[in-house]
Amino acid sequence: MAPHRELGLTDDEFELIKQKMGREPNAVELAMFSLLWSEHCAYKHSKKLLATLPTEGPRVVMGPGENAGAVDIGNGHSIAFKVESHNHPSAVEPFQGAATGVGGILRDVIALGARPIAILDSLRFGELDSERTRYLVDGVVGGIGHYGNSMGIATVGGEIYFEPPYEQNCLVNAMCVGIARTDGMVRAAASGTGNKVVLFGAKTGRDGIGGASVLASAELDEGDSGKRPTVQIGDPFEESKLLECCQELLAADLLVSLQDLGAAGLTSSAGEMASAGGTGMDIDVGLVPLREADMEPFEIMVSESQERMLAVVEPSKVGQVLAVCTKWQTDSAMIGEVTDSGDFRILKGGETVGQIAVDALVDGCPLYDLEPEEPAEWIYGNRVTLREGADASEITLSLLSASSIASKRWAYEQYDTMVGSRTVHRAGAADAAVLNIPESDRAIAISIDGNGRRVACSPHEGTIEATLECAANLACVGAEPLGVTNCLNFGNPEKPTVAWQLSQSVAGLGEACEGLGLPVVGGNVSLYNETPQGPIYPTPVIGMVGELPDIDCCGGEVWRDGDWVALLGPFNPSLAGSELEKARGQLGNGLPPVAIPDVKAAIESVREAVSSGLIRTVSDVSDGGIATLVAEMASGSGIGCDLNLEPVLVQRECSPEDALFGEGPGGFILAGDRQSIERLGGEGVQIDLLGRVSGNEIWVNAGDQKVDILVAEARAAFDSLEARIEA
Amino acid sequence: MNWGVLQFPGSCDERDALNACRVADRSSGGTSRLVWHEETDLSGLDGIVVPGGFSYGDYLRAGAIARFAPAMEAVADFAAAGRPVLGICNGFQVLCESGLLPGALLTNEGMRFICRQGDLVAGESDSPFLSEMSPGEVISVPFKHQSGRFFAPPEMLERIEANGQVAFRYAEDQNPNGSLGDIAGVTNEAGNVLGLMPHPEHAVEAFAGSTDGLKIFRGPAGVAA
Numbered sequence: 001m002a003p004h005r006e007l008g009l010t011d012d013e014f015e016l017i018k019q020k021m022g023r024e025p026n027a028v029e030l031a032m033f034s035l036l037w038s039e040h041c042a043y044k045h046s047k048k049l050l051a052t053l054p055t056e057g058p059r060v061v062m063g064p065g066e067n068a069g070a071v072d073i074g075n076g077h078s079i080a081f082k083v084e085s086h087n088h089p090s091a092v093e094p095f096q097g098a099a100t101g102v103g104g105i106l107r108d109v110i111a112l113g114a115r116p117i118a119i120l121d122s123l124r125f126g127e128l129d130s131e132r133t134r135y136l137v138d139g140v141v142g143g144i145g146h147y148g149n150s151m152g153i154a155t156v157g158g159e160i161y162f163e164p165p166y167e168q169n170c171l172v173n174a175m176c177v178g179i180a181r182t183d184g185m186v187r188a189a190a191s192g193t194g195n196k197v198v199l200f201g202a203k204t205g206r207d208g209i210g211g212a213s214v215l216a217s218a219e220l221d222e223g224d225s226g227k228r229p230t231v232q233i234g235d236p237f238e239e240s241k242l243l244e245c246c247q248e249l250l251a252a253d254l255l256v257s258l259q260d261l262g263a264a265g266l267t268s269s270a271g272e273m274a275s276a277g278g279t280g281m282d283i284d285v286g287l288v289p290l291r292e293a294d295m296e297p298f299e300i301m302v303s304e305s306q307e308r309m310l311a312v313v314e315p316s317k318v319g320q321v322l323a324v325c326t327k328w329q330t331d332s333a334m335i336g337e338v339t340d341s342g343d344f345r346i347l348k349g350g351e352t353v354g355q356i357a358v359d360a361l362v363d364g365c366p367l368y369d370l371e372p373e374e375p376a377e378w379i380y381g382n383r384v385t386l387r388e389g390a391d392a393s394e395i396t397l398s399l400l401s402a403s404s405i406a407s408k409r410w411a412y413e414q415y416d417t418m419v420g421s422r423t424v425h426r427a428g429a430a431d432a433a434v435l436n437i438p439e440s441d442r443a444i445a446i447s448i449d450g451n452g453r454r455v456a457c458s459p460h461e462g463t464i465e466a467t468l469e470c471a472a473n474l475a476c477v478g479a480e481p482l483g484v485t486n487c488l489n490f491g492n493p494e495k496p497t498v499a500w501q502l503s504q505s506v507a508g509l510g511e512a513c514e515g516l517g518l519p520v521v522g523g524n525v526s527l528y529n530e531t532p533q534g535p536i537y538p539t540p541v542i543g544m545v546g547e548l549p550d551i552d553c554c555g556g557e558v559w560r561d562g563d564w565v566a567l568l569g570p571f572n573p574s575l576a577g578s579e580l581e582k583a584r585g586q587l588g589n590g591l592p593p594v595a596i597p598d599v600k601a602a603i604e605s606v607r608e609a610v611s612s613g614l615i616r617t618v619s620d621v622s623d624g625g626i627a628t629l630v631a632e633m634a635s636g637s638g639i640g641c642d643l644n645l646e647p648v649l650v651q652r653e654c655s656p657e658d659a660l661f662g663e664g665p666g667g668f669i670l671a672g673d674r675q676s677i678e679r680l681g682g683e684g685v686q687i688d689l690l691g692r693v694s695g696n697e698i699w700v701n702a703g704d705q706k707v708d709i710l711v712a713e714a715r716a717a718f719d720s721l722e723a724r725i726e727a
Numbered sequence: 728m729n730w731g732v733l734q735f736p737g738s739c740d741e742r743d744a745l746n747a748c749r750v751a752d753r754s755s756g757g758t759s760r761l762v763w764h765e766e767t768d769l770s771g772l773d774g775i776v777v778p779g780g781f782s783y784g785d786y787l788r789a790g791a792i793a794r795f796a797p798a799m800e801a802v803a804d805f806a807a808a809g810r811p812v813l814g815i816c817n818g819f820q821v822l823c824e825s826g827l828l829p830g831a832l833l834t835n836e837g838m839r840f841i842c843r844q845g846d847l848v849a850g851e852s853d854s855p856f857l858s859e860m861s862p863g864e865v866i867s868v869p870f871k872h873q874s875g876r877f878f879a880p881p882e883m884l885e886r887i888e889a890n891g892q893v894a895f896r897y898a899e900d901q902n903p904n905g906s907l908g909d910i911a912g913v914t915n916e917a918g919n920v921l922g923l924m925p926h927p928e929h930a931v932e933a934f935a936g937s938t939d940g941l942k943i944f945r946g947p948a949g950v951a952a
Contacts, residue, residue: 152739552934
């Protein structure tokens with residue numbers, strides 16, 4: 001095979017490279033092109049779509065194009081955040097793949113000059129009855145915990161879904177949130193001809209060579225255990241020192257700009273710094289501290305060794321920078337300088353071994369139009385797991401124990417949720433994580449969500465729902481959203497069905513963000529999540545950060561004996577795409593259309609009720625519908641309820657089964673005193689009183705159907721996941 | 728009370744511990760400070776916290792490298808002078824490795840990191856750290872560690888028990904790691920050095936769900952006053 005094809009470049013792309021260079025690239029140059037022109041680095045199938053998203057807002061401090069996005073939270077401080085995938089490395093080597101995924105997203109936030117304060121994870125696996133899934137879950141959760149715990153950064157939330165299309169290609173998306181003084185934040189653009197380039201952190205080795213091109217930008221197949229050498233090995237101790245070192249360098253104002261080394265290593269970091277600054281750059285690979293002495297120049301340029309950062313430094317400050325690195329026991333070396341040539345020049349001991357125009361390398365990759373085509377039928381198959389003829393009680397227990405719904409305590413108890421002394425709610429105790437921010441005299445809330453199954457049913461409506469779900473989660477703790485990040489996990493975009501899913505989904509994301517008035521401040525795209533068995537469910541993972549004025553007024557899921565229970569919002573329950581439809585093996589295309597303004601009004605009403613202290617107990621209706629949610633709330637509170645969904649049947653014109661188990665956006669279950677709840681109803685938002693909290697049984701009547709289970713039964717079902725993972 | 732909180736490369740909970748020292752004694756004006764692992768001058772400090780985290784990446788064995796830090800020599804002298812030293816989690820491991828506390832901490836029985844809120848029962852101890860609690864009192868603090876299984880050979884264990892050196896036990900059915908005798912924390916014979924696996928520094932503000940940890944941080948000052 002021709003060398004360029006082996007590296008993942010098409011013949012046309014190779015011709016374009018020759019044309020731009022006016023000659024054949026040498027081996028070093030070809031290796032660099034192959035990485036920066038990969039899907040992973042160049043976003044060549046997604047960039048045009050992403051350009052349609054709203055990115056501006058009064059609170060935006062940094063938007064797309066920087067290492068992470070950031071929003072202003074007052075008193076001179078900003079919150080930086082971003083979500084990123086590490087799917088293929090985790091599918092090949094789950095522990096290290098997930099660990100380095102966390103390490104990578106932390107460095108993105110560190111590179112802005114922020115101190116990471118929270119990690120959230122969005123994970124997707126195949127069904128738990130598969131041995132491979134249990135192996136992946138164990139490794140991924142262990143790897144996330146290992147890295148975050150060792151770094152002393154709290155893992156405060158996340159979600160895990162189990163669905164057959166992720167069986168071979170699991171998804172590991174990690175989100176990091178950090179805090180920075182706004183005036184101390186730093187950009188990645190190189191500037192100042194003659195300024196020096198300093199590489200610091202871990203030594204450069206042969207790990208992760210070709211990770212971005214060979215592993216991240218191609219479909220997975222059977223022989224991929226052979227790609228394990230392309231997965232990097234993480235060392236959180238090294239990164240912990242690197243974090244403190246960066247904080248000290250920035251506090252002393254020693255850096256002009258800062259960039260982390262991630263996918264495509266030095267090539268991408270140095271190239272992007274030069275591109276953003278409109279400069280050239282010389283890098284001497286002979287000056288790079290190496291783990292293995294005999295590395296080739298191309299290997300040094302593309303190595304994805306972890307825990308490294310690149311800084312541009314004024315010549316007079318280089319000595320001080322190296323001294324701070326020494327204090328933190330981390331390697332550092334001056335490896336090059338900023339030039340005005342517009343070229344990225346690679347030297348070895350003063351001799352040029354590669355020279356590429358920065359704009360050709362970083363911005364020269366052709367962008368492709370998608371060729372979308374809507375699939376005529378449901379392409380993902382169906383499995384029946386629910387007994388035919390099961391009554392409402394049996395269905396409720398079955399849904400509570402469904403792997404995607406049941407408590408994820410097994411996973412989150414492996415994460416340090418409280419280091420940093422900011423965590424207000426314990427993981428699993430509320431819809432969104434809440435962190436205290438005394439620097440700005442307020443708290444922030446963070447949510448991450450993306451139900452791939454519903455997006456598969458309708459990429460457009462499903463993505464709108466995922467975005468609204470995040471905003472709803474924030475509202476449940478009383479928080480107002482400030483900004484959005486996202487990670488778009490899809491199959492092979494060169495295939496028409498996936499192209500359709502991707503374009504529909506991005507359109508939905510844009511509409512939802514416009515509707516909520518929210519900017520998208522950053523994101524990541526992960527394509528080619530596909531195996532010979534087909535593509536994954538299209539999975540846009542939405543991360544949202546909001547603020548709340550008072551941590552004492554912050555909602556939770558625990559209700560109290562005698563509380564009244566009500567349904568609030570324009571919720572129009574439907575079994576389409578629901579957990580029940582999945583269990584019955586009846587999934588198909590299509591979801592009901594979403595009226596964004598109506599849902600937004602309900603979200604605002606809930607937020608106002610919680611942040612004013614009127615309502616303390618609220619959760620939004622999602623997977624498994626109302627019956628599943630109230631059973632969860634009852635089991636978490638240790639008290640049952642006696643509810644009648646008659647008003648739902650009448651007001652919302654749905655069947656008993658829809659009312660019990662139907663899903664969709666815009667529904668909230670509230671509990672509290674009757675006067676408070678009724679006061680909410682007067683504001684143009686639909687509200688139905690359903691009954692009261694009492695006893696040790698969960699009774700939910702809906703027409704001719706009735707859920708009648710013990711709180712203890714519900715709890716046992718909800719807590720059943722651990723036994724199945726450890727099986 | 729002026730606390731010094733050690734900071735090793737790889738420490739994680741040092742800022743939390745410093746915060747706890749300041750919350751416990753708001754009147755002193757926040758003169759508690761971090762102590763870099765190469766510092767040897769502890770003058771002006773009334774107590775030392777060896778904080779949680781993964782000092783030196785926990786390479787070799789948790790706490791095994793940190794015990795050789797220059798600051799730890801100063802801490803040994805500080806402890807020998809009868810002044811209060813508190814080791815939390817990794818700090819407990821470091822103090823055991825240093826020989827300032829008896830016993831050792833092994834990998835959790837379940838082989839996994841665990842993190843959950845739990846209850847501790849105060850022992851019959853004369854330690855200044857327990858002066859704000861009565862024996863048998865239950866406090867709620869987070870448990871979070873990977874290597875927290877307390878172990879001591881039988882003779883040593885017997886001596887620890889007999890001397891009243893068991894400062895805290897996990898409440899009934901809450902032992903998260905397989906520790907011998909449900910032991911969560913021990914003191915030296917003199918009582919001025921306390922090590923415990925659970926994290927009182929994460930239970931000092933109401934939003935975290937419990938403020939019981941303050942009692943431990945306020946103990947030595949109560950005795951001094």
